[in-house]
Amino acid sequence: MRLIRFASLLAVVASIPWLGAQLPDKGQRVPTATLTVDARNPGAAINPAMWGVFFEDINFAADGGLWAELVKNRSFEFPNRLQGWYEVRRKQARGTMTILDEKPAIPENPHFLRLQSQDPGEGYGVGNEGFRGMGIKAGEALRLTLWARRGAGAPVNLRATLRGAENRILAGGQVRVDSPVWAHFDLLLSPANTDPGGRLELTLEGPGQVDLDAVSLMPMAATHGFRPDLMRLLADLKPGFVRFPGGCVVEGHDLANRYQWKRTVGPVDARRPMPNRWLDNLAGEGRFAADYQQSFQLGFFEFFQLCADLGAEPLPVLSCGMACQFETSEMTPLDQLEPFIQDALDLIEFANGAPTTPWGKVRRDMGHEAPFGLKFLAVGNEQSGPEYLDRFSRFEQAIKAKHPQIQIIGSAGPWMGGEDFDTLWAGLRARKADLVDEHYYAPPSWFFNNAHRYDSYPRTGPKVFAGEYAAHPERPAPGAPRPNSWEAALSEAAFMTGLERNADVVRLASYAPLLACVDAWQWSPNLIWFDSLQSSPTPSYWVQQLFSRNRASRVLPVELTLTSSATATAGLYTTAALDETTHEVVLKVVNAGRRPAELALRVRGAQPLTGKGRLTVLSAGLADENLVGAPPKVTPATTDIDIPGPEFTRAFPAQSLTILRLPLVKETP
Template identity: 45%
Template sequence: MKTPRLIAACSLLLGVYAAPLAAQQPLNFTVKSSEIKTAVSPNMWGIFFEDINLSADGGIYAELVKNRSFEFSTPLMGWSIPKEAAAGGQVLIVNRREADAANPRFAKVTVTGTRNFALVNEGFRGMGIKAGEQYNFTVYARQQRATPVQLTVTLLDESGKAIGSTTVSPTGNSWQQYKGSFTAAATVPRAKLQVEFSGPGVVDVDMISLFPQHTWKERPNGLRADLVQLLADLHPGFLRFPGGCIVEGKELTNRYQWKKTVGDVNERTVIINRWNNEFAHRAAPDYFQSFGLGFFEYFQLSEDIGASPLPILNCGMACQFNSGEVVAVNELDPYIQDALDLIEFANGDVTTKWGALRSKMGHPAPFHLKMMGVGNEQWGPQYVERYTIFAKAIKDKYPDIKLVNSLGPSPDGDKFTFLNDTLRKLNADILDEHYYSAPEWFLSNAARYDSYDRKGPKIFAGEYAAHNKAVANGGNKNTWQCALAEAAFMTGLERNADVVVMASYAPLLAHVDGWQWAPDLIWFDNLRSYGTPNYYVQKLYANNKGNSVVPIVKDNQPISGQDSVYASAVVDNATGELVVKLVNAASTPKPVAVSIQGAKNIATTGRLITLQSNDLQELNSLDQPTRISPEEKSIAIKGKTIRTEIAPWSFYVIRTKIK
């Protein structure tokens, strides 16, 4: 994810009004169902996760308390002292950096006894609370005087009314975790958490936390179930994490360091999120990374949703759009060791140092890591120099690990050409191409990979999205126009599955009140979430992936924009079905006749799944989450020909049994 050159969004002038339908001749397509072109990679359609748009803290990570350990640059950011409670005591933030460098700060609360003292946490743009849901509160605390201080924990709605409460009574003068639970009495989209201290006395508190009981798989320190379910429903082939520019940092001190995101949650080092002020029009000075969602949780999430993990590691280079800082080549060893140790963390035996940590965290079995990215969107000779050193070290020890390599932020230009030529000569495994552009670009590039070298490196379409306005413009929307153009482009990715082995839309998630970049695949607020039209395009491809690409042609040529129609076809061996994908990018209907060659005993009916809108600017929303979503019905098949009329501005998936 970058802020690259602006690309002017073009209006999508799709199709020319044709003669009346009665006079139209059908477009005659042929599917050669027994002529297998190539296998489809099991990783073909995946997802790209980056902590942008409040994707992690405030998003998929279900923690409701912001700045729970007082480690933000302003220690009480997210916290306030109610006016009526201020006279009851005070709070002092203590820094114990030499004793605990990972989590140095805690709050020392003094209660005078004349009245109670309180701290209120605002959450991430509020706290989404559901009536009848159990909420679990935890805190690390220690008493400093013989007279103990008691904590009363209360959820407050927008008006300040209590909607759930529990008490916690810390004892002893050593740090311990204390717990309390309660059930919410009301549904509130922007609640707050009040922690009231009654004394007199002095108590130290840290890691003040609140989670819903119902997280994904009911895990403590877990993930938000509705968002993970949307990901699981995609049936993704891979999960790329943690980014994105998050990997690089604005400077190297702000880079993502995976070793600081594993182990006990209260020992993970909080850092500022590099997206907190990247865009002046969407500044988020309270955007930090707690790393409650760390590398262990990413691997676990990958396993949960059936996706191969694809971690991306810093290669000794900060973001070149920011500082452009690089580590000296002779000081790369710690960065390379991080890569080698990550493989051990993911795959190593429990007797190894990092395999033992994985086991201690609850996963003795390996995560079966097979691929890794070296750098994010780097470019230039400095990247090649560092990649070469990384590749040798990793391949020498782990020759089976496939490496994903950057081709820079754009799909063309001098930066792209230099890397593409150089990395091909170095026999790189997988080249990562990114494209954020206008819908018209995607339509005109559906044949991009038809002429790629079949013997060269494989391609990862690692980040892409159609933008209806200039890239990095705050006005971009997830319109049907954009989703339709992506569907057309993806026919070319699928048709060339011998070259393109992975593809993922980006970014993945966005909070409606806390986003920095648009468009995004899934939008959410504190209680609700929805998939965009682009999401349903991705879902239809991933859920209808098949195993083998077969040709679908018109006049013996791939169908890639002729008559504004785009097409691809695969065979699903598991179900014995032919799967045909058709996109009509025109404003008029297109009658088609798809002749199936090389198959016997073709079923007389099939399934037709459609995604369509008569308005190119139409959107889904929190209030209308499925305005544009797939509809399914049966379709008749006569002889060996599928006849249908592709509606204007539509994406069709047709499945039929063949033998």
């Protein structure tokens, strides 16, 4: 027999090329091993907020995604003022539609639409296509709101109609516009049928003139404005934190296009939209989205509300005065950096300040008098170089002077290693950053090979924030999305065992990106895919959920004893932790091999283990995916099992992640 401490075993495993085609041969005998968990000596505390989510407005994740608004370009402020809108002429109707900005309803967004009907026929007006179609569900009430005023003459009846395939009417209603000044209208629509490609039409029922602005159609079930099915999936993750709003949208192509949080709070109708950072940056995906704008209906207040709804810590990221270094690399001179630093200080006041402070009052006036309890703030996204370190120093000094309790996160750049990475780490360590944000996008083999990555990191100084990571398999064809395969998710699970095992170094971690529309994506893979009606959790989603919902309290030592015939090519990755609340040992085992692994389990410090254990297994073929609209191929299965005592044998399926919760009874002295 030979005894291998698990950190050493992983160092051996790291030398093996873990491409799917190079997994252990099917005919190779899987070794017998003993897995020993020492429940007597709990180690590092696991951050209760360790497993979180990262939200970036990419792949239509905000407008047309998590934000439940169905109307695209609702205020006619896109560069193409009528983008998303089309003229409606039914049965010889005649009229004109014009964009104007005279005496607007909303001065901050001055453009509005004037409809003039000479002969309404069976309806003259305008329609909206939504975001690749409006997902209309039978029985799901929708609230239509808009600003309108009539022109000279008699009052005008404005009819609202939801239409589906073949012009089928799904719902309808009308409002009477009888005021020559702007007035707000509210109408409830109840669809009788379901249609994934619905559209909204607003038509005049007689001759006349009406001006329209800020047209909105939202599901009544969208609490705080969030799409219900996507919110359920996020809530089921039980995320410890939400990082927002990006990502590259923080930086912008140039500084004028960067994300500025102050423009995203206050009255929703007064927030000015701007082009999205991902409109024409295809990231090798081959998709152009001319209609990809940011309305900022989902702004910083809504992000904080999202965190409150999910019970997650908010983790905002702010511009440090550097635009995307893959694009323009525009930089604000150091002597002009003060407005950027003030934005950070004001954000802390917005989140945490008393409602009598200037920015605390803005929060209160938006409906949230109590502070949001901000604890983290990231300076920059993927910035690098000495210029970034200079800027980080200015932010760090100003923030710590006023708010020493805020944990400040620095950037290790876009790479997983190399000279720039090492320079940034050294600089941030010298500047006493609280956490350093590392990003990894790589093939599954990298994640298998780097499960040991943090075993040798320094135990003092800045902690690690694994802010963006995802395994990237090869594309099946040019222009096709990288698959969200089980192989990718399995490799992420193996890597995550190393994150948890090194919880004294790694404090926060989040997969990226979070959301993607199947009809309007710029990046792949992603954690959750959706269309106008449905959403699908990927295999990677289930891995994240199982780790998050089984995060436990303190790391427990693990030892693996292999038989003399065994080799490290068994592909076993594991971590164990003590759940001090439920008094359980939580064991996570990844078996990347192609055959089941028979393990003898021993728990020291438990005489005896008693009662029922909880077993959750996630396993599938390496190429299996969960596609929107299709039956899922990868889902976890959970069962209760009998625990005979502190020693028993268990077979762990091939190519699987297993979570085993073992009830623990302490040894008597």
